[in-house]
Amino acid sequence: MRIGELAEATGTTTKTLRFYEASGLLPPAARTSVGYRDYGEDAVGRLDFIRRGRAAGLTLAQIRDILTVRDTGHAPCGHVRQLLAQRLDAIDAQVADLHALRATVAQLHGVATNAKPDTCPPEQVCRYL
């Protein structure tokens, strides 16, 4: 399987695949006699793994860590759980931040809206922010 086929099969690009290899997310691919990358079917699964990790909000560095742990055979179960638990905390914190931000923005928006545009000279406008 050449890099273009793998890219097609996994919904990504050849650029991204080479980038992943350079970043240590994919092992160095086998090469054909002329130097083309030659992937096995397992590469699709690994890329799906990466895609799911990304969808779960993990960074490439975190995914790489998990893959490294798996590849080297060290017990990753707790590691994965811990990572996911941290993600849950981070998401909750982010949602809380966004709630506060939304309240602030909504208030500013309300003030700006109620200010009646016609009576809003330029030099006063930015008090609304």
Added chain:
Amino acid sequence: MRIGELAEATGTTTKTLRFYEASGLLPPAARTSVGYRDYGEDAVGRLDFIRRGRAAGLTLAQIRDILTVRDTGHAPCGHVRQLLAQRLDAIDAQVADLHALRATVAQLHGVATNAKPDTCPPEQVCRYL
């Protein structure tokens, strides 16, 4: 007011202030006879403005646009309202995304947690992700 004092007064750094000036968020500061930046009290207000904008989730580019509009005297009222309305939409979308992400992560976390670490051989672990 020197740059260090202004940084202290506004809770930022001299690096950031010079960066803001270079980015067009602050007008070129007046200089003392030896070339030190010399700020008036209005700089504090402008930086508070920037800080509030940042807290409301605006990018520096958006803040710069608003400031430019204000500085040049063109009617910004609708502009500010529109920007804030867009922010509200963006925040709502982001919260929705985070809800979906949280559900995904929580599910993975539950699976990984119920998997009993001891019975979790390395080659199976990453199915949890």
Added chain:
DNA sequence: CTTGACCTTCCCCCGTACTGGAAGGTCCAG
């Protein structure tokens, strides 16, 4: 007079996740 804290410009660097493009080699159809 020296020491230390401040100031200046300058350029490069951080992390994140890629993307663009140049220069060159390979493969297959017509």
Added chain:
DNA sequence: CTGGACCTTCCAGTACGGGGGAAGGTCAAG
């Protein structure tokens, strides 16, 4: 045998919001 589609490496750039640190000038205290 030629053209186009594919592959290779490498360099550089995107956007964001700054941070690090060098080399040098300035100022106030002791």
